[in-house]
Amino acid sequence: MTDRRNLFNKVWDLHTVRTLGSGQTQLFIGLHLIHEVTSPQAFSILRDRNLTVLFPERTLATVDHIVPTDIQLRPFADELAEQMMSAVEKNCRDFGVRLFDLKDSRQGVVHIVGPEQGLTQPGMTIACGDSHTSTHGAFGSIAFGIGTSQVADVLATQTLALSRPKVKRIEVTGKLRPGVFAKDVILHIIRKLGVQGGVGYAYEYAGEVFDRMSMEERMTVCNMSIEGGARCGYINPDQTTVDYVKGRPFAPQGADFDRAAAWWLSLASSPDAEFDDKITFNGSEIEPTVTWGINPAQSVGVKERLPALASFSNDDQKGISDAFAYMDLKEQQPIEGLKINVAFIGSCTNGRISDLREAAAIARGRKVAAGVKALVVPGSKLVSEQAVSEGLDKVFEAAGFEWRAAGCSMCLAMNPDKLKGREVCASSSNRNFKGRQGSPTGRTLLMSPAMVAAAAINGCVSDVRSML
Amino acid sequence: MKLITEVTGSGLPLLLDDIDTDRIIPARFLRCVTFDGLGEHAFEDDRQQDHTHPFDDPHYQGASVLIAGRNFGCGSSREHAPQALMRWGIEAIIGESFAEIFFGNCTTLGVPCVCASRSDLEKLAALAKAESEMPVTVDLANHQVRAGHLTVPVTILDSARAALTTGKWDFLGQLLEGAVAVRETAATLPYMTGFKA
Numbered sequence: 001m002t003d004r005r006n007l008f009n010k011v012w013d014l015h016t017v018r019t020l021g022s023g024q025t026q027l028f029i030g031l032h033l034i035h036e037v038t039s040p041q042a043f044s045i046l047r048d049r050n051l052t053v054l055f056p057e058r059t060l061a062t063v064d065h066i067v068p069t070d071i072q073l074r075p076f077a078d079e080l081a082e083q084m085m086s087a088v089e090k091n092c093r094d095f096g097v098r099l100f101d102l103k104d105s106r107q108g109v110v111h112i113v114g115p116e117q118g119l120t121q122p123g124m125t126i127a128c129g130d131s132h133t134s135t136h137g138a139f140g141s142i143a144f145g146i147g148t149s150q151v152a153d154v155l156a157t158q159t160l161a162l163s164r165p166k167v168k169r170i171e172v173t174g175k176l177r178p179g180v181f182a183k184d185v186i187l188h189i190i191r192k193l194g195v196q197g198g199v200g201y202a203y204e205y206a207g208e209v210f211d212r213m214s215m216e217e218r219m220t221v222c223n224m225s226i227e228g229g230a231r232c233g234y235i236n237p238d239q240t241t242v243d244y245v246k247g248r249p250f251a252p253q254g255a256d257f258d259r260a261a262a263w264w265l266s267l268a269s270s271p272d273a274e275f276d277d278k279i280t281f282n283g284s285e286i287e288p289t290v291t292w293g294i295n296p297a298q299s300v301g302v303k304e305r306l307p308a309l310a311s312f313s314n315d316d317q318k319g320i321s322d323a324f325a326y327m328d329l330k331e332q333q334p335i336e337g338l339k340i341n342v343a344f345i346g347s348c349t350n351g352r353i354s355d356l357r358e359a360a361a362i363a364r365g366r367k368v369a370a371g372v373k374a375l376v377v378p379g380s381k382l383v384s385e386q387a388v389s390e391g392l393d394k395v396f397e398a399a400g401f402e403w404r405a406a407g408c409s410m411c412l413a414m415n416p417d418k419l420k421g422r423e424v425c426a427s428s429s430n431r432n433f434k435g436r437q438g439s440p441t442g443r444t445l446l447m448s449p450a451m452v453a454a455a456a457i458n459g460c461v462s463d464v465r466s467m468l
Numbered sequence: 469m470k471l472i473t474e475v476t477g478s479g480l481p482l483l484l485d486d487i488d489t490d491r492i493i494p495a496r497f498l499r500c501v502t503f504d505g506l507g508e509h510a511f512e513d514d515r516q517q518d519h520t521h522p523f524d525d526p527h528y529q530g531a532s533v534l535i536a537g538r539n540f541g542c543g544s545s546r547e548h549a550p551q552a553l554m555r556w557g558i559e560a561i562i563g564e565s566f567a568e569i570f571f572g573n574c575t576t577l578g579v580p581c582v583c584a585s586r587s588d589l590e591k592l593a594a595l596a597k598a599e600s601e602m603p604v605t606v607d608l609a610n611h612q613v614r615a616g617h618l619t620v621p622v623t624i625l626d627s628a629r630a631a632l633t634t635g636k637w638d639f640l641g642q643l644l645e646g647a648v649a650v651r652e653t654a655a656t657l658p659y660m661t662g663f664k665a
């Protein structure tokens with residue numbers, strides 16, 4: 001008989017250590033990623049309780065959130081950032097954890113570095129004190145964000161106490177049209193299922209559209225699972241996955257790799273696998289999508305108008321009015337043509353080489369509109385190096401974009417890259433929450449990197465399809 | 469650890485939906501190596517833009533039971549968010565629903581998050597507004613919240629309820645007890661031995 005468990009349940013079962021008194025599972029964690037923001041208090045817990053790191057070789061640390069992307073001289077101008085940087089350096093030294101610090105040629109945003117190094121592999125359980133850990137699900141792993149107390153749990157025991165979620169299969173059939181990217185697919189899914197549609201679920205993304213995607217595109221999709229409320233999202237491993245991992249520094253080599261690949265592929269959900277819920281979308285209906293509000297489900301196709309207030313339930317209208325007021329937008333106004341002040345290309349959602357290539361294709365031979373500040377921030381040093389070798393930095397600079405060093409940058413407000421006042425930012429990142437980009441009144445419009453480049457060139461939200 | 473079967477304190481109504489953790493504690497306050505001092509910055513940016521924010525309202529200064537809306541605590545996994553609320557004085561949260569990572573973080577800190585219906589939340593919020601001193605009791609043993617003449621049913625994930633009411637919300641202690649089994653499981657995973665034949 002075939003195994004009708006989906007990938008999630010197979011991997012969960014393999015990593016189950018035991019059932020705890022509360023009914024939760026003690027789950028083994030195969031890869032633990034840490035960064036400077038959510039780890040210092042976890043190491044304090046270890047020190048207070050006199051504990052060590054159980055499997056130090058299963059944890060990798062990098063620095064990304066607080067890293068300045070212009071002047072990186074130490075000590076940092078920001079004293080608090082400097083303190084955090086020293087803390088992560090000391091903690092990794094004291095507890096024997098490998099750290100890709102600022103001097104390391106492999107440093108970058110944690111969710112870009114793991115896959116790039118071949119640390120992220122199918123069939124693993126992966127945890128990190130960061131909600132976008134869902135990114136790693138692109139490989140067919142169970143990957144999810146945790147809080148700082150749980151970071152301490154993983155450091156000390158390599159396990160977590162968790163309740164098994166349900167699994168919802170999201171199938172996207174057909175073919176994407178030109179100018180529609182992975183980012184549009186996930187924004188579309190979140191728009192349709194809502195920001196809490198995934199609470200209590202892991203999302204399995206399946207169907208032709210994902211089958212055809214590159215690993216980088218799959219990472220963009222899985223990255224934003226959490227924005228739809230799903231702590232974890234994944235895509236079954238296939239030949240694309242195997243080819244991506246092959247030859248990376250931390251991947252198995254030679255005959256070990258062949259054994260690994262066979263195991264990885266065996267974990268994929270079979271065609272008759274069981275799910276708790278299923279839904280299907282038609283990929284050819286997805287438009288380049290732009291958020292207009294203050295959560296990632298508040299979006300429209302670039303040719304659409306903002307929704308009418310009356311189209312929402314009574315319970316929802318208060319929140320929608322609040323979003324319109326904060327964004328200074330009106331119901332039923334078009335999104336195309338909306339003026340922007342800042343354009344940001346980067347983040348763990350869209351800071352990989354393919355993202356920079358797509359944006360550069362739009363920027364090439366064109367100029368950023370007067371008065372727009374445009375930033376390109378590669379997701380890692382290796383992405384940066386690759387882009388430079390392809391001359392993309394020069395393409396961006398010639399167009400008037402600033403070319404920066406790797407880090408989280410303007411995705412969140414913990415480093416010097418921030419919006420000012422009421423600025424509107426076209427952003428390839430993942431969150432349009434109030435104040436997310438560093439100004440308490442700043443406004444964010446999420447879209448694909450190519451759409452951000454188009455907005456930067458025209459000074460307003462634009463349909464990238466007319467610029468391809 | 470302490471058994472948490474019941475939390476009583478005055479209510480603080482904040483009946484808004486999709487409150488993300490960036491709003492609960494803006495990222496600039498995450499530039500710290502301890503959680504101390506986060507309490508005073510809870511909802512900092514919302515409060516600066518709205519001086520009538522309930523966290524600034526003198527009536528609610530001693531409140532410890534937060535009455536929230538739907539999908540409370542969505543977004544970033546930052547434990548700084550529940551830490552800020554807890555250090556501000558919040559000991560329990562009643563909401564329509566909670567984001568998962570936030571819910572887990574709260575449980576680990578011994579802050580129960582229970583779910584009630586929208587209409588019951590509106591009644592509780594109205595009561596807390598009318599009589600800010602009125603004690604609100606979140607009763608995990610009986611799955612209910614009581615305030616004055618009101619008694620409303622609430623739900624909470626069984627495992628979280630079990631952990632809190634039996635004093636087992638220090639997960640680290642329990643996980644450490646499984647050390648032998650952990651090594652056994654690790655040994656069965658092919659990647660732990662580098663896929664060697």
Ligand code: SF4
Nearest residue numbers: 132347348408411412
């Ligand atoms: S790029 Fe943004 S979302 Fe990704 S880890 Fe950094 S701050 Fe978080």
